[in-house]
Amino acid sequence: MKYRYLLLNKPYRVLCQFQDAQGRPTLKDYVPVPGVYAAGRLDYDSEGLVLLTNDGRLQHRLTDPRYGHPRTYWVQVEGCPTPEALAELRQGVRIQDYMTRPAVVQVLPQEPDVPPRDPPIRFRRHIPTTWLRLTLREGRNRQVRRMTAAVGYPTLRLVRVAIGELHLQDLAPGCWRELNNQERQSLLRLGNVQKL
Known part of the structure; x- marks a missing residue:
């Protein structure tokens, strides 16, 4: 084959x-x-x-x-994550009945070059958004969204940019x-x- x-x-x-x-x-x-x-x-x-x-x-x-291969995402979140929230993501976050593995996360200095989405994300005039680069070595259902929500910054847009x-x-x-x-x-x- x-x-x-x-x-x-x-x-x-x-x-x-x-x-x-x-x-x-x-x-x-x-x-x-x-x-x-x-x-x-x-x-x-x-x-x-x-x-x-x-x-x-x-x-x-x-x-x-078990094999934990890396997957990297660009994640647009609502608000500007605090250093404490980023540290939580890096240590692992409790979601429901499990603790996630630590993530590699950094704030992107500028919005990544992604095509416009149709429909676009909701825009709130007085609430800024932030783009993160987040790498996981596990892939549970809706994990990135649950992790960012757990630290107080809901995901608005999620784009996987790399697998290994x-x-x-x-x-x-x-x-x-x-x-x-x-x-x-x-x-x-x-x-x-x-x-x-």
Whole structure:
């Protein structure tokens, strides 16, 4: 079997699956490649990098929390996080019945170059927003949103920009491409899978 490894820039309000009984947009609307599946998920209201593959072993390694591969996000939050709030994110945050792993987080000095979202985020004249760069080594359901809310700064927009050494770069929303050989090797090392 020829293994395929694709990167997609998932648009806002697209399900990270190939079918939906309610008729919402899915990956099938953007990736016409049979037999590939998402290695990890992004929420319906999140955007950015999704890896798709037909390599089941790699897919399992990338989605199993035991292996803790890094995923990096640009996160627009409401307000200006205090040093204490950032320290909490860096130490791990209690969400419901579990403690998250520590995150690597920094405030971005300026708004990242992301395409406008349709519809745009809500704008509040007297409440500023801040962009963070946040890297996690776990991926629980809606984790980034729950973490920022837990420290008092709700997420307004969430864009995954990297999975390990794979980066979104200039891939436009809704577009996809095959990994090049260097990216494939990096991905296989990340998943600790010996192929090629």
